[in-house]
Amino acid sequence: MKTLALTLAAALCATTAMAQNTSITLGMQLEPPNLDPTGAAAGAIDEVVYANIFEGLTRFGSDGAVLPALAREWEVSEDGLVYTFTLVEGATFHDGTAFDAQDVKFSLDRARAEDSTNAQKALFASIADVEVLSPTQVAITLSAPNGALPFNLAWGDAVIVAEESAADNATNPVGTGPFRFADWVQGDRVEMVRNDDYWGEAVALESATFKFISDPTAAFAAMMAGDLDAFPTFPAPENLIQFEADPRYNVIVGSTEGETILAMNNGLEPLNNPLVREAVSRAIDRQSIIDGAMFGYGTPIGTHFAPHNPAYVDLTELSAFDPERSRELLAEAGYPDGFTTTLKLPPPAYARRGGEIIAAQLREVGITVEIQNVEWADWLETVFRGRDYGFTIVSHTEPMDIGIYARDGYYFDYAKPEFVALIDELEATSDEGARTDLMQQAQQMIAEEHVNAYLFQLAKTGVADARLRGLWENSPTQANDLTGVSWAE
Template sequence: MTHLKSTACAFALMTGTAFAGSDSITIGMGLEPPNLDPTGGAAAAIDEVVYANLFEGLTRFGPDGSVNPGLAESWTVSDDGTVYTFKLRADVNFHDGTDMNADDVVFSLDRARADDSTNAQKALFAGIDSVTAVDPLTVEVKLSSPNGNFPFNMAWGDAVIVAPESVEQAATHPVGTGPFQFKEWAKGDHVTLTRNADYWGAQPALATATFKFISDPNAAFAAMMAGDVDAFPIYPAPETLAQFDADPRFKVIVGSTEGETILSTNNKAPMLDDVRIRKAIAHAINRQDIIDGAMFGYGTPIGTHYAPHQPAYVDLTGNSAFDPEQSKALLAEAAPDGVKLRLMLPPPAYARRGGEIIAAQLREVGIETEISNLEWAQWIEQVFKGKDFDLTIVSHTEPADIGIYARPDYYFQYDRPEFQDLNATLEMTSDPDQRTGLLAQMQQIISEDYVNGYLFQLAKTGVANAKIQGLWENAPTQANDLTGVSWSE
């Protein structure tokens, strides 16, 4: 059943009178997840529904990006950094009533790292040599080499703990350990979660949470204004934010995300395997025009795949500054007969709007593009899995994910051994200053190789009823964590 407020409640919201004490919320989302299994899908929309709400991992991200205890209440690491011992919380049950214990952790991590694993972030588990249940509440993870980042890796949505009894239905009827449990999924419309009365931790203030899927920006605006949606944490129509900001019924929440928005480039595609053409593309792009035209001014220019709010960020935008004359000179040398490329665009507004702007900018220097608008399922199959594309635009919202450039089989197919060696060293390094130095070198390499067109860091632009409190301002991971959300009196 579609979650609708009563006429009286809708009127209260529209007139600005108090509608307090509610224990239900409707969250707007621009994209519907293709499934609800975060261990078997790459779409950010999956985690936006289930992370911390329905599924939990050994560790979890806090709203400030910190790594906090999750299903593991504590952990220790051996002196050589290769053995992590996790102490699990007692009396934790899955939503179907089965208990969560060390065997489930062993199952989840072994499943994620198996040869036939479909986990979108399988690299997170590649360094695991073995996972052992020492006793029902103790798990020992042995790594092939030291990795000070291992608790961080375990906080990703891809590393949540699942049970062998229920994992096969996770895509459509997920069973986790979180404070909310799955109620229904009306395909094309909404997913509803309800409070888990048997949750091991503090009970959430909300009894019901409905995630309403509204892809059209005009419909999103109308839904917020009518009170049919209580909050849109990632609002798809930034052009109307000023109207909400001027209306006391609402609050605009602007923060940062981990989303590097890039013109992803197939480095093994014909012509694009030539760094001169990739460089020509980079210098043809006017980032500010894209930020202004597609995001209405919200976004921070980037010149590499690293978030500007992170301490280790290096500003390399100068390497790919807007310089159409340089683009034309490079193309005259590398492709005198011209360049024509396929530009595949997924559904987000930043991609569709940005794609039209980039196509026009590339045309100005002599690069023709054929635009195809894809739905997410098709984009995942053709672009992300099939690598059948030339260019695409997507925001990589996973936290601190520069390591994807060390994976030659990743969808943009970049293969540089020097980068892979640096990444391997980074994974074994815990000293903050040494890590910063390594990250600076890695950022420099991919910037100078023009692996992708680096556009902007996605801003988190949200709108909410002014009486809602506890929504995340920033997005250290792709999540709509409702565990601390409530209505004020």
């Protein structure tokens, strides 16, 4: 009887362990302002819903490749003006409504409409018409050739939504993805469960919880206590050495698309003067910020482009650390005694910690900044939309997004006509060699004009339970894609 009891107990423990290993709890530092990726700029939205709840015609893979998603395949006309997408069959939205070409037309027309609130509306600017050819085929006609269309449609801002549920996606997201939204306890967590009616390959996880922990110390404590299974972008790099020494954890270090910048309000005096902007850039020691704020994790950059991209040009020498030259430039611009402005810092550690270091470096050349720590929602409202700031620090984690410098009214207020023309030409060019040349010209222009002070490419520093498999090492887009995540048996 004793042997039988031990056997039953062992079986019960094994069953319990298996039950525990069908779910995952992930930590995130920022809570999304809403859950609709087509209606707000916050990257935290995509970190929760991209590839999990919502899907687009195309998607990014873990290596940055553009892959089929709700579109099985596509063809391009000889003149490059018409893309014909063939859609998957049998897909449904989480509320039971069928997915078809009409949903594609609705989503793209909505994103590019005059009154669109899509934060990346420029992605759809080249679309002249969206035509439903059949329930499983849709034709997108462009106003000019755009070889980047499949890439643009892979962004979270281009996911397909249903007309029946689109209005409520901010709080009750309804997509076609492998997970369904279950609950959002604001200030604490978002929960999702496996979509058993998913059209594609079933995911291994039955449920997932995204837990919001803004404080780095609390994030460390939660991981060590086992309250979290993973923190894909861990906010306290100084603690990584402790996780590396603990066999219960894997430290996952990769690259991101995050160009971390000291953004400058180019529409505000004296930052509308290129000499002043260069003086600011020359006052900053990038490596000391990487070492002091990021504990050595990060790659110095001299323009708004990812170093791992083949088209990247190293332009760091154009704004090399040179405090003496910085003072000379300020005097030449008419500010021998420097000036005073604001430095508004959102919650991420790279901003708050980096901001203190930058403020001290700027003080050395006579520039005084008033540091204002702001919450993410306030940053979006006052800085991103309201342009009420002098300096701010933010990491632009969207993939290959140098085109934002051509946007009229964008928060750093640049949009030089020559740069706009360059980006227009880039979008109309499909030849890879010609595209590389144009991208390098664009990098050079914004670096020479010191539109912003370019700091470093954000590293992806994650921590996970050593038994977890399938988490992304790199971040080609803002996402915690759980479609390939499972527990080791």
